[in-house]
Amino acid sequence: MSRVIHVAVGVVRRGDGKILIARRPKHLHMGGLWEFPGGKVEAGETVQQALSRELREEVAIEVQQLQPLVEIRHEYPEKSVLLDTWLVTAFSGEPEGCEGQETAWATVQGLENYQFPDANQAIIKAIQTVEN
Ligand SMILES: Nc1nc2c([nH]c(=O)n2[C@@H]2O[C@H](COP(=O)(O)OP(=O)(O)OP(=O)(O)O)[C@@H](O)[C@H]2O)c(=O)[nH]1
Ligand SMILES: [Mg+2]
Secondary structure (H helix, E strand, O other), X not given: OOOEEEEEEEEEEOOOOOEEEEEOOOOOOOOOOEEOOEEEOOOOOOHHHHHHHHHHHXXXXXXXXXXXXXXXXXXXXXXXXXXXXEEEEEEEXXXXXXXXXXXXXXXXXXXXXXXXXXXXXXXXXXXXXXXX
């Protein structure tokens, strides 16, 4: 039995309702697929601290306001993840892929046109049902 990897995931929503997505670098787990930016929670960090750090490191934005969205437990053949997913409703800065990743803004409906890792289907469902 392997350990569950705790991952902080950010669903960054812009004023016009579009959602930020980024393409995972080819060499990583699930490389080439689209994702919501984020990464592993490190020892001694809260999930909110991890999310702020990851969004700064990966897409150069500062989180200003967030709310819990959903927690997804998923077993991939090679690892188990807990995607601790937050809706980011205010941020500063203009997102860019700091590690050379492609980024895009998608409408909630348009998310279906992108290929995500399997675990993300449940996140997309949660985004579709969220109000306000
Ligand atoms: N960030 C992110 N990770 C996801 C998503 N969906 C999903 O299955 N994962 C999985 O969660 C795991 C951890 O994410 P990560 O690789 O971004 O972690 P990280 O930024 O800390 O990278 P690192 O390994 O360089 O430290 C990966 O196995 C990844 O495949 C998603 O939408 N966003
Ligand atoms: Mg990451």
